[in-house]
Amino acid sequence: MKLVAYSYFFVAIGGALGAMARYALIVALQRDIALPFGTLSANLLGSLLMGVVAQLVASSEWFNAAGIIPDQYRLLFAVGFIGSFTTLSAFLFEMNVFLQRDAVLTAFTYLLATIVGGFAFFYAGVVVTRSFFSGSSV
Secondary structure (H helix, E strand, C coil): CCCHHHHHHEEEHHHHHHHHHHHHHHHHHHCCCCCCHHHHHHHHHHHHHHHHHHHCCCCCHHHHHCCCCHHHHHHHHHHHHHHHHHHHHHHHHHHHHHHHHHHHHHHHHHHHHHHHHHHHHHHHHHHHHHHHCCCCCC
């Protein structure tokens, strides 16, 4: 029971921090422009961070050496922070706004930038993390 309570705690703390970080990024980047760069930036940066976390989680030896329990680390960063930092619901809402304005080309551009960019940033996070820990088993 105690482990379950800690799990919820890690998700809640990570989620609160991720939501605040996303809001700060949106406020800083969003201007009166065609594309919602705040949400796009949050989703791309979150994809990069998820690539880093995925690569670190893939190696339990790294966690053991750092004294971190892998599942709690995953809950805090991947589920909590990155899960609330990136947002599919905001993306879908913004896509709907474009479609309501008959801005199909803008909607398609935003869709491609998010999907292709998200995968590219995720992969970049994996590659950078692998090269950073090239001497270890990450």
